[in-house]
Amino acid sequence: MADRHERALEAARRLGADAVLAANVSTVTWLTGFEAAVSAGPSPWAHTPLALLPQGGPRVLIVAEDDAEAATSLGCELVTYPGYGIGRLDPVGHVARVLTALVDGRTVATEPGSLPAVLATDLSFVDATAELGRARAVKDPDELGRIRAAVRVADAGQRAVRECVRPGRTELEVWAEVRAAMEAEVGGPVSTVVADLVCHPGLERFEGPPTDRALAEGHLLITDLAPRRAGYWADSCSTISIGEATASARKMHAVVRGRLERAIDAVRPGVVAGDLDALVREGLNYPHHSGHGIGTTYHEEPRIVPGWPTALEPGMVMALEPGLYGEGEGVRLEWVVVVTPEGSDVLSAHDLSL
Amino acid sequence: MADRHERALEAARRLGADAVLAANVSTVTWLTGFEAAVSAGPSPWAHTPLALLPQGGPRVLIVAEDDAEAATSLGCELVTYPGYGIGRLDPVGHVARVLTALVDGRTVATEPGSLPAVLATDLSFVDATAELGRARAVKDPDELGRIRAAVRVADAGQRAVRECVRPGRTELEVWAEVRAAMEAEVGGPVSTVVADLVCHPGLERFEGPPTDRALAEGHLLITDLAPRRAGYWADSCSTISIGEATASARKMHAVVRGRLERAIDAVRPGVVAGDLDALVREGLNYPHHSGHGIGTTYHEEPRIVPGWPTALEPGMVMALEPGLYGEGEGVRLEWVVVVTPEGSDVLSAHDLSL
Numbered sequence: 001m002a003d004r005h006e007r008a009l010e011a012a013r014r015l016g017a018d019a020v021l022a023a024n025v026s027t028v029t030w031l032t033g034f035e036a037a038v039s040a041g042p043s044p045w046a047h048t049p050l051a052l053l054p055q056g057g058p059r060v061l062i063v064a065e066d067d068a069e070a071a072t073s074l075g076c077e078l079v080t081y082p083g084y085g086i087g088r089l090d091p092v093g094h095v096a097r098v099l100t101a102l103v104d105g106r107t108v109a110t111e112p113g114s115l116p117a118v119l120a121t122d123l124s125f126v127d128a129t130a131e132l133g134r135a136r137a138v139k140d141p142d143e144l145g146r147i148r149a150a151v152r153v154a155d156a157g158q159r160a161v162r163e164c165v166r167p168g169r170t171e172l173e174v175w176a177e178v179r180a181a182m183e184a185e186v187g188g189p190v191s192t193v194v195a196d197l198v199c200h201p202g203l204e205r206f207e208g209p210p211t212d213r214a215l216a217e218g219h220l221l222i223t224d225l226a227p228r229r230a231g232y233w234a235d236s237c238s239t240i241s242i243g244e245a246t247a248s249a250r251k252m253h254a255v256v257r258g259r260l261e262r263a264i265d266a267v268r269p270g271v272v273a274g275d276l277d278a279l280v281r282e283g284l285n286y287p288h289h290s291g292h293g294i295g296t297t298y299h300e301e302p303r304i305v306p307g308w309p310t311a312l313e314p315g316m317v318m319a320l321e322p323g324l325y326g327e328g329e330g331v332r333l334e335w336v337v338v339v340t341p342e343g344s345d346v347l348s349a350h351d352l353s354l
Numbered sequence: 355m356a357d358r359h360e361r362a363l364e365a366a367r368r369l370g371a372d373a374v375l376a377a378n379v380s381t382v383t384w385l386t387g388f389e390a391a392v393s394a395g396p397s398p399w400a401h402t403p404l405a406l407l408p409q410g411g412p413r414v415l416i417v418a419e420d421d422a423e424a425a426t427s428l429g430c431e432l433v434t435y436p437g438y439g440i441g442r443l444d445p446v447g448h449v450a451r452v453l454t455a456l457v458d459g460r461t462v463a464t465e466p467g468s469l470p471a472v473l474a475t476d477l478s479f480v481d482a483t484a485e486l487g488r489a490r491a492v493k494d495p496d497e498l499g500r501i502r503a504a505v506r507v508a509d510a511g512q513r514a515v516r517e518c519v520r521p522g523r524t525e526l527e528v529w530a531e532v533r534a535a536m537e538a539e540v541g542g543p544v545s546t547v548v549a550d551l552v553c554h555p556g557l558e559r560f561e562g563p564p565t566d567r568a569l570a571e572g573h574l575l576i577t578d579l580a581p582r583r584a585g586y587w588a589d590s591c592s593t594i595s596i597g598e599a600t601a602s603a604r605k606m607h608a609v610v611r612g613r614l615e616r617a618i619d620a621v622r623p624g625v626v627a628g629d630l631d632a633l634v635r636e637g638l639n640y641p642h643h644s645g646h647g648i649g650t651t652y653h654e655e656p657r658i659v660p661g662w663p664t665a666l667e668p669g670m671v672m673a674l675e676p677g678l679y680g681e682g683e684g685v686r687l688e689w690v691v692v693v694t695p696e697g698s699d700v701l702s703a704h705d706l707s708l
Contacts, residue, residue, distance in 0.1 A: 038393070039393040040652065041390075042379065042392075044652075086642065112470060113401075116468060116471065117467075118466035172541075183530065189563045194394050195543070210543060298398075
């Protein structure tokens with residue numbers, strides 16, 4: 001199969017464009033490997049990075065000078081502009097000038113839901129958002145390596161949950177240890193992470209950030225960890241009983257675990273996402289997807305939701321996560337799998353037991 | 355003085371527009387009080403929030419349905435669109451339809467460096483980025499309350515540094531305790547934070563994320579913490595000697611502390627930012643600003659940099675942060691102050707001692 005740069009250019013050609021201009025940070029990471037900082041919101045020093053991929057030419061990454069060092073080993077041509085400093089700040093103006101020169105009158109296939117209006121004014125462009133989203137679903141070998149590395153971060157976090165839960169500790173205290181374990185795995189901060197950490201019973205919610213609510217005997221703790229590492233996301237979920245599990249919790253856990261196994265057994269090339277969803281969801285009524293692709297975003301193609309038409313292909317990576325909730329208890333379990341020519345490989349290594 | 359909504363509308367009128375359309379998340383927070391989630395990057399479920407402020411009409415906040423509950427108490431009219439779900443996702447399409455109806459042919463004063471091209475296509479707009487940036491510099495009383503609350507988070511983090519530093523601990527281990535202390539102050543995750551945590555000597559860098567480098571006797575630890583709380587940022591910096599401080603460290607610390615005091619003494623209405631910078635920087639050569647405004651971003655007007663023309667006004671809030679670096683040692687100290695009619699009030703309460 002064509003690699004992702006070839007697929008992106010094919011998408012551009014189908015749309016009558018001469019180049020791809022990636023504007024969504026996730027698409028920039030996908031095409032260049034550059035991990036854009038996002039966790040503090042928009043930067044006063046820099047515009048979000050952009051990537052230009054022309055037919056026949058080298059990929060070009062547009063970043064502030066501050067990011068040049070981190071970007072040198074990516075194999076892209078770098079175009080930089082002044083970043084952090086004590087003079088006047090005009091990152092958007094800098095990028096506009098650079099971009100006009102680089103595009104040089106070509107029609108670009110871009111993401112106008114991410115490209116700012118001020119950069120689009122003099123640009124001839126077509127909307128390639130949907131095509132690029134589909135092209136991102138199948139992962140190249142180097143991307144699989146990055147996802148595996150991100151999954152190891154989630155594994156480390158999930159391991160830490162089991163080591164540190166006990167009655168009396170708050171969700172926030174557990175979260176602090178979980179994040180520290182993920183940061184130890186990475187050797188640096190894990191600032192870009194989506195995490196649910198909620199304990200039952202008595203809660204309506206099956207997701208949400210940690211609070212100062214304390215764990216107690218008989219509670220179920222749902223920990224859903226999606227960390228990003230080197231631009232690629234993992235995802236994971238466990239449900240742990242604090243102390244002895246109730247009979248109803250054991251029963252719910254067995255059902256959900258069975259559904260996750262059913263999902264993994266069913267994954268193979270050609271299976272339609274909506275059919276996989278129906279198989280996993282049968283008779284249950286969890287109010288969320290049965291799974292979703294992961295890559296440079298935490299939710300992308302293939303979406304495992306009712307009626308979804310995407311057919312699985314080798315190289316697609318999904319987090320599968322059936323759940324069961326009711327009467328103040330809840331169970332959700334999630335592992336990451338990659339579609340192989342024969343079926344699937346499980347990338348996650350974390351313990352799913354109750 | 356006119357409140358921020360009146361100032362924003364004045365800016366729009368000066369530019370010939372009938373309404374303000376805030377597109378930068380920071381400007382949306384400023385006009386509505388809504389704290390947009392940013393730390394995980396773009397959401398698959400929602401566009402970043404937008405705010406429309408028409409002449410004479412109520413403020414309107416455009417968010418996904420998931421955010422409606424958090425936004426109900428803000429005193430804005432809410433316009434929502436479908437968010438998280440298991441059906442087709444089209445947040446940008448939803449927002450485009452909503453926005454067209456709301457704007458209803460008016461010319462809007464907006465931020466085209468933040469507004470996506472796809473939303474600007476059928477919009478009559480003028481660029482108000484610079485005017486809105488200036489209007490944000492003076493804080494209303496409710497904003498000062500939020501900044502004070504954010505400063506308490508930074509204070510808690512700085513207190514934790516002093517309590518947990520000791521030889522043998524790594525920067526990352528200290529960081530985990532610091533963040534846990536900030537999260538205890540907030541009662542929830544502090545996911546939007548800019549933090550430097552670096553120890554010397556031997557390091558060229560005076561900023562950067564924590565690593566697995568271990569603290570040792572004689573090291574200096576620079577901890578720069580800028581957490582966001584309820585949409586508003588604080589900032590803070592301390593420099594702590596691990597064990598007995600060297601003579602050179604004590605000397606550098608005394609110089610920097612003197613410069614911070616000089617800065618605070620000099621702050622009053624009418625002082626020009628560039629003059630304040632010159633006063634603080636005199637004879638030192640730190641490669642960064644002497645200070646900067648904070649609010650719904652972590653670096654905004656007034657910027658305390660060489661030659662900057664902004665004259666201070668009551669209600670402006672600044673983080674002042676002189677530094678001194680050399681020979682593998684570095685000291686930086688930072689407190690937040692608000693300009694008052696007579697001079698300034700210090701909002702920070704953290705210990706500045708070495």
